[in-house]
Structures are given as C-alpha cells and as structure tokens.
Amino acid sequence: MITEPIVRASTITVWLTQAGADVRARGDYLTQLDAAIGDGDHGINMTRGFDAVDKALAGQGDGVLPGRLLILAGKTLVSTVGGASGPLWGSALRRAGRALGDVEQFDGPQLALALDAAIDAIVELGAAAPGDKTMVDALVPASRALHAELDAGSSLDQALAAAAQAALEGAEATVPMQARKGRASYLGERSIGHQDPGATSAAIILAALARSVGESG
Numbered sequence: 713m714i715t716e717p718i719v720r721a722s723t724i725t726v727w728l729t730q731a732g733a734d735v736r737a738r739g740d741y742l743t744q745l746d747a748a749i750g751d752g753d754h755g756i757n758m759t760r761g762f763d764a765v766d767k768a769l770a771g772q773g774d775g776v777l778p779g780r781l782l783i784l785a786g787k788t789l790v791s792t793v794g795g796a797s798g799p800l801w802g803s804a805l806r807r808a809g810r811a812l813g814d815v816e817q818f819d820g821p822q823l824a825l826a827l828d829a830a831i832d833a834i835v836e837l838g839a840a841a842p843g844d845k846t847m848v849d850a851l852v853p854a855s856r857a858l859h860a861e862l863d864a865g866s867s868l869d870q871a872l873a874a875a876a877q878a879a880l881e882g883a884e885a886t887v888p889m890q891a892r893k894g895r896a897s898y899l900g901e902r903s904i905g906h907q908d909p910g911a912t913s914a915a916i917i918l919a920a921l922a923r924s925v926g927e928s929g
C-alpha cells in the first residue's frame with residue numbers, strides 16, 4: 713500500500729524555509745519585474761519578510777502545531793513587510809493556519825482547504841479578481857489544479873506538482889493582462905507586456921510547497 717504524504721509542522725517549517733531561500737535567490741529578478749510596473753521593491757519586501765519568518769520559526773520548539781506556525785509566519789510578514797505583499801501574504805498564512813485549527817498533521821484535502829482559506833483572505837483584503845494581474849492569477853489556478861488532481865485520485869505529491877505548474881503558468885499568463893489592482897494599475901495600459909511580480913513570487917512559493925511536501929512524505 714502506498715502511504716500518502718502527511719503534512720506536519722516540520723513540513724511547514726521546511727516549506728517556509730525553502731520558500732524564503734528561493735525568494736531570496738530570485739530577489740533581484742522579482743525586484744526587476746516590480747521595477748517595470750511598480751516601485752521596484754518586491755524582491756526586497758519578500759526577502760525581508762522571509763528573513764523575519766526564518767528567525768521567528770527558529771524560536772519555535774518541538775511540538776508546535778502546523779496551524780500555529782502558519783499564524784506566526786503570517787503575523788511576522790504583516791509586521792515586517794511594508795509593501796502590499798506583506799499584509800496580503802500575512803493574512804493568507806494566518807487564515808490558512810486558522811483553517812487548520814489544532815490538528816497535528818493533515819492530508820491533501822485539508823491542505824487544499826487551507827489554500828482556499830488563504831486565497832479568500834487575499835481577496836477579502838485586496839479585492840482582486842482573476843485577470844486583474846496580481847498574485848491571485850497564480851494562486852487561483854493552483855487551487856483549481858490541486859482540487860482537480862485530488863478529486864481524480866492523484867497522490868498529494870502529484871497534485872501539488874500540478875498546482876505549482878498551474879501557478880507558474882498563471883504567473884506567465886499575467887504578461888498580456890492590464891493591471892486593475894495594486895500599484896501597477898496606476899500605469900493603465902502601460903502595465904501590459906510585463907509579468908506580475910506578486911504572481912511570480914506566488915509561483916515560487918507554491919513550487920517550494922510542492923517540493924517540501926514531496927520530501928517529507
């Protein structure tokens with residue numbers, strides 16, 4: 713019998729650490745994307761936030777619940793990131809953590825519900841719809857792919873790989889869009905032809921999630 717990977721607190725720590733490392737490694741690229749249609753700080757913002765998340769997580773002992781780690785990471789992002797992405801990702805992680813409640817470990821369908829809770833928080837705060845050229849354009853296709861794969865009986869590894877791929881394609885699909893939310897919307901039609909930085913970092917973060925769950929399963 714194949715044992716399905718289960719997500720634990722340690723998986724969350726590995727994911728957030730890996731996401732931080734990947735965001736840091738791609739920080740210049742994210743900042744360049746933001747320089748084209750925003751104010752050129754997205755890589756700096758996300759790196760600062762994940763640096764602080766690393767420190768906050770390092771202070772957590774064994775036995776901490778995965779939901780608590782997500783709430784802690786979310787609070788940390790809200791309090792350390794000045795740009796729009798801080799409160800948006802911070803609310804997302806806090807809401808995902810609350811959705812998980814007090815479970816010690818969880819499976820694919822619960823992970824999909826936590827992702828949906830995260831997206832709901834982002835939409836409540838930022839009011840972006842798909843097609844507005846934001847992180848939502850990476851996250852919504854990822855959620856759709858995750859649910860579709862799980863419903864079709866795919867393993868969590870496969871489902872998350874598909875979700876990460878959908879996020880990447882969603883980020884790339886922002887290029888021809890005109891921004892209707894956030895700083896890039898001030899550019900109007902001039903925002904067309906550039907990839908959204910927040911959708912790009914969202915795809916990086918979901919790719920890290922797929923790898924982290926794959927490794928810990």
Ligand code: ADP
Nearest residue numbers: 754757795796797838840846847893894909910
């Ligand atoms: P700022 O725009 O304040 O400088 P960042 O550069 O860190 O913040 O983040 C910009 C990214 O935030 C955008 O590329 C976009 O994906 C995302 N974003 C901005 N506003 C919204 C919103 N209202 N809803 C969802 N995402 C948004």
Ligand code: MG
Nearest residue numbers: 750751753754
């Ligand atoms: Mg910016």
